[in-house]
Structures are given as structure tokens and as C-alpha cells.
Amino acid sequence: MADKTLTRIPESPKVGMVSLGCPKALVDSERILTRLRADGYAMSADYAGADVVLVNTCGFLDSAKEESLAAIGEAMAENGRVIVTGCMGNEAEAIRARFPDVLAVTGAHQYEQVVDAVHVAAPPTRGPFVDLIPAGADGEVKLTPRHYSYLKISEGCNHSCAFCIIPDLRGKLSSRRIDAVLREAEKLVAAGTKELLVISQDTSAYGVDTKHEAQMWKGREVRAHMTDLARELGQLRTPEGHAPWVRMHYVYPYPHVDAIIPLMAEGLLTPYLDIPFQHAAPNVLRAMKRPANEAKVLERIKAWREICPDLAIRSSFVVGFPGETEEDFQYLLDWLDEAQLDRVGGFRFEPVEGAQANDLPNPVPEEVKEDRYRRLMEKTEAISAARLQRKVGRVIPVIIDEVGEPDEDGDIGATGRSQADAPEIDGQVLLRDVSPELRAGDIVSVLVEEADAHDLFGVVVES
Ligand code: SF4
16 A cells, blocks of 8 residues: 555546647647646547547538537547537537537637646646646646747656656656657747747756757758757747747756857847756765756856856755755755855655655654755745845846736736746736736836845836
8 A cells, every 4th residue: 555655646647639620720739739748648649548538620611510520429439538629619519419428618729728628637647746837826737828838848757866756657758859849839939929938857858869860940950959949949930020938947957058058148048047956965966866966067057147147047956855964955055155046946855656765764854844944945035035136227028927907096017027037936027007008928128126035026118
């Protein structure tokens, strides 16, 4: 029987997809799959292996409707757990009359509702140990608004960090073809995405498994490699001719990461790096079996900031890993004083069923973990507050996430993010007196008037 003190993480659910119809429907299918892939769902190539099957239908002509109904019928017969979407979804009654047991029917371009229906039919594997996408404050999976999209470039991981079970759950690193990733990114941007969030378990290792296999893209050869990917994503343009923001997550500080910093300085990539350091003390990193664990990281961070002074670095740290001594913890605090990271998330070590770390000696008592967690948060908040204070008085680009309703004086507020803020995990920029014309996804210039430990406050100076 499983040990009740261990956190148990179930396997990822599998989704099958049948996509019929026009190129617009195909974009919807891609958006749905993009999001589901990012949520940790695996794709099933056949009906039998799928926990749920999505049928994206076409209802343009009678013959297309017949084809759609036939596809739903086949999916019902072969699997039985079916969600219908697409143009024919607008005729929900006709579908339900013929197939009363379909799980959900949603209309064309309602990709948020489809993803929601999948979450209900086959709940995603959640938890801080496997999530690539942050959950909302209430722990719910949030759907991304249309102006930003997660772009998953690979699945699995070749490392064997002692606290992690991803390689067991998701297997070894399996990178997507670079042309498939770029095509998906291009479609997302054409469909209204203003910000791409590149995710994987180990973004710097992209393509290692395929020996960085090259493909033709726009008449040139591009390799499945993080630097090629970054350069090509930096060439994308929105329908209005603007460069989308491109944010890199889960980047381990392998030497080739140095090559993407100049791309940030040139404006091709958002000057933001999410590097899950997890610790700084050599003993603890060794015990954790962390990749790219090398002594010169502080020097490299300094060099990166010389090349790109606006670079924001986010990271996460685990306190209370078995064997972590007070000296190790103090080493981490001193290291943070030097590294001056912009954003930090903290976790208290927790054993996860199947992880090697569970067998390590010298567990850290819970009250010590709590105390270290509090001290870590105090330290990183003070650093964040000082770094945000330096932005007061500057004009910075801000992407709008939400525009409020007018208050009793008719003033409208809005919430956005600077280039240093990824959605859900970092801070916000709170704007006063915005134009009623402002929309989610707009990128505006903002004069920063104030800052606290997490957020900035300001006013739009140019749309
Ligand atoms: S790098 Fe380590 S922590 Fe990250 S997925 Fe791989 S094994 Fe897990």
C-alpha cells in the first residue's frame, strides 16, 4: 500500500483528436491541442488509448455535416467518451438527438469551453511537481486568454533530479520538430497571440534527443536547438506588424544560454529568463543531482546583465531538502544577495511517491523548513522591492491583461504586466485612468509612478 505521507501523482490523461473542416477550424484544433499539451495531457494516436476524444466538426455543407456526424458516431463506437466542437457544435440539439451520450458540445472558436470540458471529462494531473503552467490562487487550472499562449517544445526529461518523478511519469526527453513548433507559433500569433510562453521540462535541452535535427523553414535550415528556436520566434510578426513577446521558461544555465542574451538585448526575445535553480549550496545541489550545477553561475548572471541590463531573472528554490544544514541555507541567502534575482518562488521540500530523495538521510524537521521558508521569502521580497523601486520614473512597455469597469468618477483602471512579469507567477502593473478603448492584449508605454514588493503602479503615456 502507498505511504500516506507521500504525495502521489497520477499519470497524465490522454486525448484523441479528430479534426475536420477548414483552415480556421484547424487553427482552433491547434490552439486546443497547444493548451492541452501545456496542461500535461498526452496525445493518443488511436481511439483505444484515449481517455477522451475530441471531434472538431465542420457544418458548412450538408455533406460536411454528414461527415461530421459519421466521425462522431465512429468516436462514440470506438471510445464512447466524446466531446464535440467546431461549426457543427452550433447544432447541439441535432447532435444530442443522434448521440445522447456525448459528454459536451461546444460551438466554433470556443476553444476555452472545449478545454474546460476536457478538464472535467479527464482532469489534468496537477501539482507543483509536474505543472508547467501555474494554477490560479484557488488551485484551479486557468485558461489562457487569447493574447498569450503557452508553446510546448518537448516532453519528458533526461535528468534524474532526486526530488522529481517527471522522467518516470513522462519519459525521456522527446523534442518536437522545430518546423512543427514554429508553424504552431506562427498560427498562434496570426490568431491573436501577443505573447508566447515557451515551456518544457528543460528548455535548454531542446533537440538533444534528435541530435538537433534541422528542418527547412521559410527557405532556410533551422535546427531543433534553443538558440535557433529563439532567433526564429523573434522574427514572427502579429497581423499588425509587431513582434510578439517571447518568454523562455525552464531554462537551465547550460553554456549555450549565453547565446540568447544578445537576442534579448536586440529586442528579438523578451529579456526574461525563468531558471529553476532550486538551490545554490554545492552540497545540496549535488544531493539533488541538479543539471548544469556549476560554480560560475553568479559570474554569468553578471555578464548577462552587462549585455542586457533589463534582463529579469525568475527562479524557484526548495528549502528543507534532506541534509540541508543551516550553513547550506545561509549559503543560499548570501548567494541571493549576490544574484539579485527579480522574482523568486519558494517551496518547502515534500517527498513525492517514487522520488529518490525520499530515501536520503537527515530529513529536515518541519519547523526548521517553515523557518527557512519564511527567511527565504523575506530575503527575496526585499530584493524584489529594491529592484522594482529602480523602475519608478521609467517608461516601460506593458501588455494589458484586463480592463476594469468605470468607477463612480468614470475612471477606468487596468491590469497588465511588464516584460519582467510572466502571467500568474510574477507581479502586475496596475494602471490608473486608462482609455475606454484599451483592450486585453494591447501593448502600451507606461510611466511607472510607484512600486511595492511585487507590483508596479503607473499611467499609460502612449498606446
Ligand atoms: S530537470 Fe530535474 S526537476 Fe526538471 S524535470 Fe528533469 S528531473 Fe525533474
